Amino acid sequence: MQVSLGWLEELLGTSLDLGRVAEALTLGGLEVEHIAHHGAHLDRVVVARVLSSRAHPSSKNPLTLVTVDLGDETTEVVCGAPNVPAPGGLVCFARLGATVFGKGGAPMVLEAKPIAGITSTGMLCAEDELGLGTDHHGIIVLDGDLAPGTPLDTLAGMRDAVLTLNVTPNRGDALSHLGVARDVAAMLGLDAPKLAPITAAAGGAPARESVAVTLSDPRCGRYIASVVRALTVKPSPLALRVRLHRLGVRPINNLVDVTNLVMLETGQPLHAFDRRHLKGDRIEVRAARPGERLETLDGVVRALDPDDLVIADGDAASALAGIMGGQGSGIADDTAEVVLEVARFDPRAVRKTARRFGMHTESSHRFERGTDPDAIAAVAARAAAWLAVLGGGVVAPDPVDVNTVNIEPKTVSLRTARTEALLGVALSAETQGRYLARLGFGVRAEGATLVATVPGWRNDVTREVDLIEEVGRVHGFDKLIPVLPPTRGARAGATRDWHLRRRVRETLASLGLDEAVFPVFVTPRDIGALGLDPAEAPRLTNPLSEERAVLRSSLLPRLVVGVGNARRRGEPRVRLFEIGAVFGPGAPGDALPREETRLAVALAGPRDTWLSKPDEVDLFDLKGVIEELAARTVHGEATFHRDGEAPPWAHPKLFARVRLGAREVGAMGALHPDVVARADLGRTAFVAELDLAAFGVALGAPRAKAPPRFPAVRRDVALLVNRDVPAGQIAETLATHAGPLCREVKLFDRYLGRELPEGTHSLAFAMTFRADDRSLEGAEVETLSEAALKATRAHFQTEQR
Amino acid sequence: MAHDPNQTPDPLAEIEAALVDLGRAFDAAHDDNDLRQVTARYLGKEGTVTALTRRIAELPGPARKPFGQKLNEAKAAVERARGEAELRLKTEARARDLGQPAVDITLPGRRPARGRVHPIMRVLHEVIDVFAGLGFDVAEGPEVDLAVNNFDRLGFPPDHPAMDMHDSFFLPSGDPGQKVLLRTHTSTVQVREMLSHPPPIQVICPGAVFRRDDDVTHSPMFFQLEGLLVDERVTLAELRGVLDAFLVRLFGSSIRTRFRASYFPFVEPGAELDVSCLICGGHDAGCRVCKGTGWLEVLGCGMVHPVVFEQVGYDPERYTGFAFGMGIDRLAMLRYGVTDIRYLYDNDPRFLASL
Known part of the structure; x- marks a missing residue:
């Protein structure tokens, strides 16, 4: 909503300080988003009286040389406009150095420049050249009795500030200057705003002679048709045109401009019909007929249905009620008799139709938010009078007023003690009553209760708490003294795995991985690229695009795309993880899809090394991350196995399933070559996807161990082993057969030398022995490790090296 | 050094003779390993002083006491020389350490890979x-x-x-x-x-x-x-x-x-x-x-x-x-x-x- 400070001043009958007004509005809930200052640049533009004019003696273009009186001097100026007035006419003369606007609207400083051989000391200006409008048909011709030499910025309405307000959807009343002025008055303690009366000629046949009105649909509860006759269509006076222009409305002609001015003033949308186009001299407000069509003013032919409310004449629909008029029934250049509509339409009906057609007009915007039912008659009378004044016409007596739904004034009670209970500030009943009265509420005290009659423009106030808000607004929320409430110590009831997710996130970051947060929307193609079934992913009924049509059923598709993007951007090193929800079909009968939290990891590219051989990450970097994650977050041990089939995205030889305790938590592996090809990755990446809920179940705390009192003895053994024997099994066999004094068996080296027999490698294990009650003897350790080696020889044909 | 029963040398002189090179031997030591070897030459299993210790039993009763005393003095002299050499080595090492060319601190540090929470x-x-x-x-x-x-x-x-x-x-x-x-x-x-x-x-x-x-x-x-x-x-x-x-x-x-x-x-x-x-x-x-x-x-x-x-x-x-x-x-x-x-x-x- 754009608001003119000058207009507010007219309504409030006082001059206003812009800063105070803006602050009061913002703090009171009508946030000022922007302030534009207008007219200051007009200080070097003056009123000039035409003394004489003659055609340019030599130019081929139709140029005129105009002699003008500037008050203190007389000058001759070249002018290209076709409308130079006769001597005595008043025009606008921009002196050299004045700011004027070029064709594209760009400001420039006026300089002396010869036109057709003649250099003027200024320029006679059109509206657009002074930034006062878009009209460029001719120079501005001023009305009234103005002294030549008067700077234009001192004329009424030329200097102004326009405030852009962010009006929240509950405040339909603030979509007008009157409504905004009411808030300003209440906040600053000024007298309530008043509309200056307009007196116009009235007479002739009563309005019903020109038009009959029928309301056939309850969605229109009241309709007033005023009639104004003997009008002349012409441009509105400059000050009004400038005002409309600055408020973002294009001036059209005096009749159309009045409907817009009254709407901006009172918030009530109006529509003007040319009486000649109302077939049968009648108006019917009704539901559209099946198959009915209407070409609206924007030139679009709309197929209507019975949900749409239309204004029809005897023949057909001529306007979409409360949204937009129809082509051909509105004001034309030769319109002489106007039927002016001021009505009340159901906000939801207007909204429904406007949304279906994707239309959003000044009118629909206001009707959707509710108009003041009490103001209708006054607005109709005012608009008719204004039309008559600007169009030189006569208002027909007795406007047609059809009222099918009476709206009784609402009263709402306020127990004044509730105000303190809710706001935390003590305000007397008297103060609260005064605040409400300032906003236009009728207030009656009944003991400690105030009974407030809600003014028609405040349809958002329906219950006690709404009155408390009004009291608070006038008092000023910003004046509340902040108080810290006592802590309740209440635990949340609706909980998930927040703390675990945070721990996992911070752990993985500490392990050198960057966290990614991708949107949950994915394209089915990316799911398919991983060999997963896109049909498992819930599909949105109204996606933004097919690229974002489904909710992810796995974190991997988007993460793999991320790996590809990184590579294409020349960043081969990828260390990414993501924690987020994935979705799947819900259980039968459940309204909601299945939703679970997962963790995905992707590693690719070079290992982080310095001064050592560059190398690529492999599956064991990923395994190490998962092992470390389990150890650090849930103090559990992740184990890896190859039972069952590989996930569709995994290389069948380079994958493992992951367990935490006895629970399956997911899988990890190198990407399958087909996935690498489909996702256009070039080289493989190592990825894992784990179910975080399972991590939550495994969550444990570490158990403290007292430091051992006796030293440990370490025995290193190197074994020549066939490569198809899993190293883990050898370690396990060593540990089992070395007995309980063997505390740890750890693989610390693997050697693949040419001199070793075909298909073998050498594995070096460190065995740690320790007793709790004594120092171990060398011989004892010897015996135990010999037993263990013997067992591995027997089981796996290992040879000691 | 094996004992020759045909000679009747002055046992005390033998001890002195064993220590003749003591100072030079330790001066020649350049590191802890040298120190250990030099010390062992005197006091190790096969060391000259250790060998003389075994001679006590062969000496007549009255000669044993002065011989023993002299031996103890010899051992102490070895330990002292070793201590002095050790101190010398430490001082030299410290001087070397502090005298080395300044480090090129513009070489990159070995940073653990850093990850970031989003x-x-x-x-x-x-x-x-x-x-x-x-x-x-x-x-x-x-x-x-x-x-x-x-x-x-x-x-x-x-x-x-x-x-x-x-x-x-x-x-x-x-x-x-x-x-x-x-x-x-x-x-x-x-x-x-x-x-x-x-x-x-x-x-x-x-x-x-x-x-x-x-x-x-x-x-x-x-x-x-x-x-x-x-x-x-x-x-x-x-x-x-x-x-x-x-x-x-x-x-x-x-x-x-x-x-x-x-x-x-x-x-x-x-x-x-x-x-x-x-x-x-x-x-x-x-x-x-x-x-x-x-x-x-x-x-x-x-x-x-x-x-x-x-x-x-x-x-x-x-x-x-x-x-x-x-x-x-x-x-x-x-x-x-x-x-x-x-x-x-x-x-x-x-x-x-x-x-």
């Missing part, structure tokens, strides 16, 4: 820590929820312009009686929280939310954190107290705040809390972040609407409460100077690595 999550953690300190617990709920939790139970008027700000993504529902959507705010969690137990309630609800907007300043998915405190006698002044405390702890005590009326369907009164511009402090009319207003909108808030209490079965006469909400993306952008919201969801490693 900027949105980092800010979220900070925010949660502050509210945890103020007594709030974390509540969470699903990202896909029933429309009734997202709108109806929050008192959203159907077919009202207030819905314009909540353009939703819908999903097919498994229950024909229930509309299903991606939540447009985490107020759904507030509803679930209130349905789960009676007051008091003091929670914050962080999470991803979704609206059908996509342009330079809007991502269809973004992150919010909302808060809710419900009990007897909760006031708007307390709401401001909590939010002021939060902002001061997050941004420091130099900020100012501004509390102004606003509108959200599920609160009444509704308000917004602005913070003085974190970039210009309100001193730059040309500031691009606050657009010269000096203020940044960071929090929407208000007193829980009685309609909401009626919907979840709380007595609005007995209980009052406040709710607030903030965009975490925006805080992250302010915190880290992120100029385009799309960077946050593109996850380019080069962007992530810059933070």
Whole structure:
């Protein structure tokens, strides 16, 4: 909503300080988003009286040389406009150095420049050249009795500030200057705003002679048709045109401009019909007929249905009620008799139709938010009078007023003690009553209760708490003294795995991985690229695009795309993880899809090394991350196995399933070559996807161990082993057969030398022995490790090296 | 040195002879290993002094005592020489150490690989820590929820312009009686929280939310954190107290705040809390972040609407409460100077690595 400070001043009958007004509005809930200052640049533009004019003696273009009186001097100026007035006419003369606007609207400083051989000391200006409008048909011709030499910025309405307000959807009343002025008055303690009366000629046949009105649909509860006759269509006076222009409305002609001015003033949308186009001299407000069509003013032919409310004449629909008029029934250049509509339409009906057609007009915007039912008659009378004044016409007596739904004034009670209970500030009943009265509420005290009659423009106030808000607004929320409430110590009831997710996130970051947060929307193609079934992913009924049509059923598709993007951007090193929800079909009968939290990891590219051989990450970097994650977050041990089939995205030889305790938590592996090809990755990446809920179940705390009192003895053994024997099994066999004094068996080296027999490698294990009650003897350790080696020889044909 | 029974040398002289080279031997030692070897030449198993020790038994009784004394002196002399040599070596080593050329400190350090929590999550953690300190617990709920939790139970008027700000993504529902959507705010969690137990309630609800907007300043998915405190006698002044405390702890005590009326369907009164511009402090009319207003909108808030209490079965006469909400993306952008919201969801490693 754009608001003119000058207009507010007219309504409030006082001059206003812009800063105070803006602050009061913002703090009171009508946030000022922007302030534009207008007219200051007009200080070097003056009123000039035409003394004489003659055609340019030599130019081929139709140029005129105009002699003008500037008050203190007389000058001759070249002018290209076709409308130079006769001597005595008043025009606008921009002196050299004045700011004027070029064709594209760009400001420039006026300089002396010869036109057709003649250099003027200024320029006679059109509206657009002074930034006062878009009209460029001719120079501005001023009305009234103005002294030549008067700077234009001192004329009424030329200097102004326009405030852009962010009006929240509950405040339909603030979509007008009157409504905004009411808030300003209440906040600053000024007298309530008043509309200056307009007196116009009235007479002739009563309005019903020109038009009959029928309301056939309850969605229109009241309709007033005023009639104004003997009008002349012409441009509105400059000050009004400038005002409309600055408020973002294009001036059209005096009749159309009045409907817009009254709407901006009172918030009530109006529509003007040319009486000649109302077939049968009648108006019917009704539901559209099946198959009915209407070409609206924007030139679009709309197929209507019975949900749409239309204004029809005897023949057909001529306007979409409360949204937009129809082509051909509105004001034309030769319109002489106007039927002016001021009505009340159901906000939801207007909204429904406007949304279906994707239309959003000044009118629909206001009707959707509710108009003041009490103001209708006054607005109709005012608009008719204004039309008559600007169009030189006569208002027909007795406007047609059809009222099918009476709206009784609402009263709402306020127990004044509730105000303190809710706001935390003590305000007397008297103060609260005064605040409400300032906003236009009728207030009656009944003991400690105030009974407030809600003014028609405040349809958002329906219950006690709404009155408390009004009291608070006038008092000023910003004046509340902040108080810290006592802590309740209440635990949340609706909980998930927040703390675990945070721990996992911070752990993985500490392990050198960057966290990614991708949107949950994915394209089915990316799911398919991983060999997963896109049909498992819930599909949105109204996606933004097919690229974002489904909710992810796995974190991997988007993460793999991320790996590809990184590579294409020349960043081969990828260390990414993501924690987020994935979705799947819900259980039968459940309204909601299945939703679970997962963790995905992707590693690719070079290992982080310095001064050592560059190398690529492999599956064991990923395994190490998962092992470390389990150890650090849930103090559990992740184990890896190859039972069952590989996930569709995994290389069948380079994958493992992951367990935490006895629970399956997911899988990890190198990407399958087909996935690498489909996702256009070039080289493989190592990825894992784990179910975080399972991590939550495994969550444990570490158990403290007292430091051992006796030293440990370490025995290193190197074994020549066939490569198809899993190293883990050898370690396990060593540990089992070395007995309980063997505390740890750890693989610390693997050697693949040419001199070793075909298909073998050498594995070096460190065995740690320790007793709790004594120092171990060398011989004892010897015996135990010999037993263990013997067992591995027997089981796996290992040879000691 | 083996004993020759045919000779009758002066045993004391033999000891002296054994030590003749003592000083030179230790002077020639250049490191700890040399020291050990030289010491062993005298005192080791095969050492000359050790060999002489064995001679005591052969000596006549009266000669033993002076011989023994002399031997002990010899041993002490060896130890002393060794000690002196050791000291000399240490001094030399120290001088060498301190005399070496200065290190090239421009060589890169061996840094452990660094990973980063996503900027949105980092800010979220900070925010949660502050509210945890103020007594709030974390509540969470699903990202896909029933429309009734997202709108109806929050008192959203159907077919009202207030819905314009909540353009939703819908999903097919498994229950024909229930509309299903991606939540447009985490107020759904507030509803679930209130349905789960009676007051008091003091929670914050962080999470991803979704609206059908996509342009330079809007991502269809973004992150919010909302808060809710419900009990007897909760006031708007307390709401401001909590939010002021939060902002001061997050941004420091130099900020100012501004509390102004606003509108959200599920609160009444509704308000917004602005913070003085974190970039210009309100001193730059040309500031691009606050657009010269000096203020940044960071929090929407208000007193829980009685309609909401009626919907979840709380007595609005007995209980009052406040709710607030903030965009975490925006805080992250302010915190880290992120100029385009799309960077946050593109996850380019080069962007992530810059933070």
